[in-house]
Amino acid sequence: MVWTPLHAKIHRTIRSRHLFERNQRLLIAVSGGQDSLCLIKLLLDLQSKWGWYLGIAHCDHRWRLDSEANAHHVENLAKTWGICFYLETANKSINSEAAARDWRYQALSAIAQANNYQYIVTGHTASDRAETLLYNLIRGTGADGLQALTWQRSLTTGIMLVRPLLEITRSQTEQFCQEFKLPIWEDSTNQDLQYARNRIRQELLPYLRDNFNPQVESALAQTAELLQAEVEYLEKAAQELREKAMGMGHEGDSLTPLVPLQLNRRVLQKAPLALQRRVMRQVLQQILTDAPSFEHIEKLRALIIAPNRSQTDPFPGGAIAQVEGDWICLK
Numbered sequence: 001m002v003w004t005p006l007h008a009k010i011h012r013t014i015r016s017r018h019l020f021e022r023n024q025r026l027l028i029a030v031s032g033g034q035d036s037l038c039l040i041k042l043l044l045d046l047q048s049k050w051g052w053y054l055g056i057a058h059c060d061h062r063w064r065l066d067s068e069a070n071a072h073h074v075e076n077l078a079k080t081w082g083i084c085f086y087l088e089t090a091n092k093s094i095n096s097e098a099a100a101r102d103w104r105y106q107a108l109s110a111i112a113q114a115n116n117y118q119y120i121v122t123g124h125t126a127s128d129r130a131e132t133l134l135y136n137l138i139r140g141t142g143a144d145g146l147q148a149l150t151w152q153r154s155l156t157t158g159i160m161l162v163r164p165l166l167e168i169t170r171s172q173t174e175q176f177c178q179e180f181k182l183p184i185w186e187d188s189t190n191q192d193l194q195y196a197r198n199r200i201r202q203e204l205l206p207y208l209r210d211n212f213n214p215q216v217e218s219a220l221a222q223t224a225e226l227l228q229a230e231v232e233y234l235e236k237a238a239q240e241l242r243e244k245a246m247g248m249g250h251e252g253d254s255l256t257p258l259v260p261l262q263l264n265r266r267v268l269q270k271a272p273l274a275l276q277r278r279v280m281r282q283v284l285q286q287i288l289t290d291a292p293s294f295e296h297i298e299k300l301r302a303l304i305i306a307p308n309r310s311q312t313d314p315f316p317g318g319a320i321a322q323v324e325g326d327w328i329c330l331k
Contacts, residue, residue, distance in 0.1 A: 023051040027117035032185030035123035038173035055084040127170035130220035147227035238278030261330035
């Protein structure tokens, strides 16, 4: 086996970030593109050092005429490498990138659960992280959206999603695939500019690279990395504040458990604006089917200092928040 600087970097990343333990079962999501082929090749080469059991999963959205041939291509690679192969094919039309992503993660989770894999591993890179940051920034978002694509997150009980390539750019994965002559399957939908992410990849990032910063992808990925740590800290602080605001009873300052959706205004009034907003977002996430908007959060936050008996108009789904003395009550 040829040991490249990329092998060494990923080996160090996995170890320093505690992405995987030794002798674990890893399900690798492989599309056949350069990023996923780079990922599976690296993990195969590192397998002897870590004692992993590797499997390959492929999700066929049936968007393209060659999608079945694409799936066979990945299956043949798995056979060549002596790895178990799992295929999930969409049985109905998936009409958006978001819906496709949700279906893909559901399919991967089902495969992992059925076959006792502890980790699902994807080939997201620093370039994907930069694109996601720009995509969410353009649509409007807070720090949470800008730090999207984290190193790891829980998908379901006992299954962790891991992204080991977040410090590697797409040009590096391309160079790696060329060096090892890996047979990349070119996905024609990656060139379709009707998708916003493709326009960011094909037009916006090259423009930023040529006119502002040749290392723009790495710079944006680093920004996402910094924001990730700050978001984790703020979310934890907001959760502690929310629990405090929900746990104080009406009788003096005694800690009396209340129904989940009552918040003590005296507690929240002392908190910084950033934590007030995060508390309100956490509360709204419990009652809304979709992610709460900035307007929803601000509407609820306004009740922290509103006159008694003030109330909001209904949130999606019909819930209303009302001020009752020192309390904000959601009904």
